[in-house]
Amino acid sequence: MSNPIYLALDLPRLDAAIALAQKVKGHVGGLKLGLEFFCAHGHHGVHEVAKVGLPIFLDLKLHDIPNTVAGAMQSIHVLEPAIVTIHAGGGRAMMEDAKAAAGEHTKVVAVTVLTSLDDGDMASMGVGGSAYDQALRLADLAQEAGLDGIVCSGHEVAAIHKRWKKGYFVVPGLRPADGTLGDQKRAVTPRAARDAGASVLVIGRPISRAEDPVAAARAIEATL
Numbered sequence: 001m002s003n004p005i006y007l008a009l010d011l012p013r014l015d016a017a018i019a020l021a022q023k024v025k026g027h028v029g030g031l032k033l034g035l036e037f038f039c040a041h042g043h044h045g046v047h048e049v050a051k052v053g054l055p056i057f058l059d060l061k062l063h064d065i066p067n068t069v070a071g072a073m074q075s076i077h078v079l080e081p082a083i084v085t086i087h088a089g090g091g092r093a094m095m096e097d098a099k100a101a102a103g104e105h106t107k108v109v110a111v112t113v114l115t116s117l118d119d120g121d122m123a124s125m126g127v128g129g130s131a132y133d134q135a136l137r138l139a140d141l142a143q144e145a146g147l148d149g150i151v152c153s154g155h156e157v158a159a160i161h162k163r164w165k166k167g168y169f170v171v172p173g174l175r176p177a178d179g180t181l182g183d184q185k186r187a188v189t190p191r192a193a194r195d196a197g198a199s200v201l202v203i204g205r206p207i208s209r210a211e212d213p214v215a216a217a218r219a220i221e222a223t224l
């Protein structure tokens with residue numbers, strides 16, 4: 001089985017991101033480039049990181065009217081990402097149009113409820129029920145829209161897996177047992193997420209901010 005860890009390269013400098021990716025590439029299965037990286041380095045940065053030789057996950061979390069999101073998907077087609085994120089909250093038509101506009105080798109996955117949000121945040125946004133309930137509702141909508149999968153926390157992935165047998169499940173918000181949570185509110189360990197059915201384990205700061213990123217990546221890999 002291939003390594004399910006995608007390293008989140010949330011670093012402002014291109015040279016530092018490439019250096020980190022080169023260091024840990026033997027212990028991760030892919031590289032995730034998010035908003036911080038893409039806003040700073042755009043297509044050029046993606047091309048440079050792709051030279052490391054691992055699959056690229058573009059975590060752009062697209063969320064707009066269907067026509068605009070479809071246009072954005074077409075604009076990133078040339079980068080041949082393995083995975084792209086959109087927001088399930090954009091609705092069914094937006095998700096359908098995003099999938100239709102994506103390249104045939106790109107998995108389009110929808111963020112359900114960000115792992116930095118909890119039940120209190122649902123209430124403050126006027127969303128009925130818990131973060132868990134909302135993640136399941138949006139996962140059902142993403143499945144109906146014909147997407148490849150979703151992004152959720154390790155707390156919901158087992159339940160969503162039961163309802164969507166062939167889904168592709170991306171799980172961020174992962175922390176080693178003794179890890180610092182930071183802004184993550186629905187965290188689990190990488191092993192727990194894997195056991196619950198995650199297809200991809202997104203890990204950023206526990207590796208990128210470690211004193212020895214290679215040792216940190218190797219230690220996480222050894223738990224899987």
Ligand SMILES: O=c1ccn([C@@H]2O[C@H](COP(=O)(O)O)[C@@H](O)[C@H]2O)c(=O)[nH]1
Pocket residue numbers: 008010034059111113114115116151152172173174182184202203204205206
């Ligand atoms: O719900 C979500 C969706 C995406 N992310 C992204 O994953 C990484 C997590 O980084 P850590 O440093 O391991 O916390 C980051 O790039 C987020 O943008 C998420 O955390 N939660």
